[in-house]
Every structure is written in structure tokens, then in C-alpha cells.
Amino acid sequence: MKISKKEVFSIPNIMGYFRIILIPVFLYVYYNATSMEDYYVVAGIVCISGITDFLDGFIARKFNMITEWGKFIDPLADKLTQAALVFALSFKYKLMWYLVGLFIIKEGFMAIMGIIMLQKGKKLDGAKWFGKLCTAILYIVMFMLMLFQRMNNDRANFLILVCGVFMLMSFILYIPVFYKMNKSNK
Numbered sequence: 001m002k003i004s005k006k007e008v009f010s011i012p013n014i015m016g017y018f019r020i021i022l023i024p025v026f027l028y029v030y031y032n033a034t035s036m037e038d039y040y041v042v043a044g045i046v047c048i049s050g051i052t053d054f055l056d057g058f059i060a061r062k063f064n065m066i067t068e069w070g071k072f073i074d075p076l077a078d079k080l081t082q083a084a085l086v087f088a089l090s091f092k093y094k095l096m097w098y099l100v101g102l103f104i105i106k107e108g109f110m111a112i113m114g115i116i117m118l119q120k121g122k123k124l125d126g127a128k129w130f131g132k133l134c135t136a137i138l139y140i141v142m143f144m145l146m147l148f149q150r151m152n153n154d155r156a157n158f159l160i161l162v163c164g165v166f167m168l169m170s171f172i173l174y175i176p177v178f179y180k181m182n183k184s185n186k
Contacts, residue, residue: 043147050139134170
């Protein structure tokens with residue numbers, strides 16, 4: 001697959017690169033945070049990443065800038081960002097380790113099934129609504145946990161549980177999608 005310079009440097013793809021660049025910035029600021037202001041910066045980084053995640057897809061669809069390279073770089077930026085968020089917070093909230101495990105299982109399944117479908121000449125054409133909802137919930141919960149550092153554990157655990165329920169729901173709903181893709185003749 002040959003990728004043109006225009007594809008590589010389209011606005012939506014640049015937004016994807018920006019999100020990837022934000023990951024080490026987020027991790028550095030988060031692990032070196034010593035004041036509430038630092039955590040506000042961290043929450044701002046999460047917010048900016050979430051907004052650019054929404055905008056890159058919107059711009060790509062609205063202005064017909066969807067590219068094969070973008071179909072690769074956008075989910076890569078999503079998964080790397082999400083992994084960094086859940087992993088970073090797992091050291092503060094013990095329940096987050098379950099979310100890390102569920103994230104690894106879900107994304108591992110998605111990656112394996114994606115590879116299998118590609119080998120069969122089939123591909124999932126974009127995220128489904130439940131995948132997008134799961135991503136939105138994850139960003140909202142991570143933003144809240146970053147912003148409200150003094151939140152009590154019961155509230156934090158409730159938010160983590162809500163995120164886990166949506167992640168599990170998304171995982172379960174993707175299973176029949178891949179099953180139908182596998183059975184179809186297309």
C-alpha cells in the first residue's frame with residue numbers, strides 16, 4: 001500500500017499524531033504532579049486528547065478526508081492513549097487493575113480478530129456506536145479521576161466500575177459483529 005504525502009499530512013492524521021505526542025507529555029506531567037494545578041494540567045491534556053479524537057473523525061468524514069493511513073493511525077492513537085490513561089491511574093486506584101485487564105483482553109481480541117478478518121480479505125469499516133460510546137465514557141471517567149484528585153475511593157471505584165461495564169458491553173457486542181463478518185461471503 002503506497003501512502004501519499006497528502007494522506008500522511010491531512011488535518012485528521014496530524015491530529016492523530018498530536019494525540020500520540022500528547023501521551024508522553026501526559027505521563028510526564030501526571031507522574032511529576034505535586035499540586036492540584038498540575039492535575040488540572042493533566043485533566044486538560046486528557047480533555048484535549050478526547051476532543052481531538054472526536055474532531056479528527058468528524059473532520060475526516062465531513063470534508064471527505066478519510067484515508068487508509070488514517071484508518072490505521074486513528075485507532076492506534078486511541079488505543080495508545082487509552083492504555084496510558086488506565087495504566088497510569090492503576091497505581092492510584094486498585095480497582096483500575098481490573099480495567100487494565102479487561103482493556104488488554106478486549107483490545108487483544110479486537111486486534112486478533114482484525115488480523116484474521118484482514119487475512120480473509122474482510123475488514124471492520126470503522127468503530128461501531130457501542131465502541132464509540134465506550135471510548136467516550138472512558139475519556140469522561142479518566143478526565144474526572146484526573147481532575148478530582150481528592151475524590152473518595154467509593155466514588156472513584158463507582159466511576160471505574162461504570163467504565164468497566166461499558167467496556168465489557170462493547171467487548172460483548174463486538175463478538176457477534178466479528179462472527180457475522182467471518183460467516184459472510186463478502
